[in-house]
Amino acid sequence: GAPPWSGLTLWRGVATAEPFLDGSTMVMVGDGEQKFVAYPLGPVGPDGRMPINFIAERRGAGSGEVDWNHPIDPQPIVDLFREWAFDWIDIPALIASADEILEYPMVDRDALPQWTFGRTTLVGDAAHAMYPNGSNGGSQATLDARTLAFHLATAASPEAGLRAYEADRRPATAALLEQTRQAGPEKVMVLAAERAPEGFAHIHDVIGPDELEEVATAYKRAAGFHPASLNGRASLSVVR
Ligand SMILES: Cc1cc2nc3c(=O)[nH]c(=O)nc-3n(C[C@H](O)[C@H](O)[C@H](O)COP(=O)(O)OP(=O)(O)OC[C@H]3O[C@@H](n4cnc5c(N)ncnc54)[C@H](O)[C@@H]3O)c2cc1C
The missing domain is CATH 3.30.9.30 (D-Amino Acid Oxidase; Chain A, domain 2)
Structure with a gap:
């Protein structure tokens, strides 16, 4: 449709x-x-x-x-x-x-209930087309590809690799889709306009630094590029 x-x-x-x-x-x-x-x-x-x-x-x-x-x-x-x-x-x-x-x-597209069918799966926009809030479609396609390559290299069979890839990426991108529908990181622009329709002298008069940081961090975590989370997880590179 x-x-x-x-x-x-x-x-x-x-x-x-x-x-x-x-x-x-x-x-x-x-x-x-x-x-x-x-x-x-x-x-x-x-x-x-x-x-x-x-x-x-x-x-x-x-x-x-x-x-x-x-x-x-x-x-x-x-x-x-x-x-x-x-x-x-x-x-x-x-x-x-x-x-x-x-x-x-x-x-955009509603989150799909399934990406993988036997030896076929979906990646990128085909799997999770989302609003451009956060300028993120290309980044998510790259994360899909990297995760897919990791699981294909480490799973017992191609089918198991595709299933493991979907288990990692489908819930993550479904959660991100919901955030993009709430304006993603650009939510701060909506908040500022609601709280100070006549304008403001400094952004912190309208949205405190902690709240600004909270919005940015929540989006970075959902999108998979929060620096501390990235540095804290195991590498997706497979060394043979
Ligand atoms: C104007 C615009 C600006 C954007 N800005 C950003 C941004 O700033 N940051 C960001 O992260 N993302 C951005 N995006 C989103 C990003 O471009 C997409 O999310 C990303 O390209 C998706 O990658 P993909 O490989 O899934 O699909 P695509 O890049 O669409 O690749 C699909 C490929 O499949 C080919 N194809 C289609 N049908 C067939 C067929 N039957 N046989 C063979 N080949 C076929 C197509 O020609 C295409 O080359 C933007 C998108 C647009 C349109």
């Missing part, structure tokens, strides 16, 4: 523009209803400009129809972000200058 739609629509594009902030920073602006994410893709060219990748996001402004190659007219998106021209980044100008903008509904 059709993938469930979050109600959010993403517009992705690449603009060539002057650097913002220090020229090597990723920014995320907004809340759970409307958001803008941008980061540089390469160095500053001789003309003083650089390629900047961006994602503009808004709830209820598109459709859940899945078409990954759907170019759109930038003007309505520029209009949605008209008020977002700041002295450190001009978001409507960035959107207007994109070479092309593609529209994506933010969809």
Whole structure:
């Protein structure tokens, strides 16, 4: 069936523009209803400009129809972000200058009850397509591959290896899927907007350092890249 739609629509594009902030920073602006994410893709060219990748996001402004190659007219998106021209980044100008903008509904897939059937299993997006909150789909596919290789190298049979891989990865990715549906690490943006709709002087006035750390740590643990947990577990490399 059709993938469930979050109600959010993403517009992705690449603009060539002057650097913002220090020229090597990723920014995320907004809340759970409307958001803008941008980061540089390469160095500053001789003309003083650089390629900047961006994602503009808004709830209820598109459709859940899945078409990954759907170019759109930038003007309505520029209009949605008209008020977002700041002295450190001009978001409507960035959107207007994109070479092309593609529209994506933010969809995912419900967690599957089974990945492995005999000598066949699922990895990556085929196993657990999830929202891009946390920028994590590629990382999870890599973790799948590494875990799969470990179990195939150490299990008594290929079938047992696939079952052990699924036992490791399916519950972990199902839990992560739930976190991405709650905005993942970007939950702090939602909290800040809820608690201080008129703005704030310092983030700690709105969300204390402990709570910020708690949100980040919970996501890192669920996603499998919490440094202390990683350093504390046995390596997945098999030395023969
Ligand atoms: C715009 C965008 C931005 C993203 N940004 C990030 C990010 O910042 N960080 C992150 O971690 N993840 C990101 N992701 C998610 C990430 O790209 C995916 O989660 C990841 O690529 C999944 O890997 P995969 O190997 O499972 O699938 P894919 O990378 O989709 O690979 C599947 C491959 O199978 C091929 N294929 C399909 N059907 C057949 C067939 N019948 N026969 C042979 N081959 C076939 C496809 O052509 C493709 O090459 C992003 C995704 C998109 C679309």
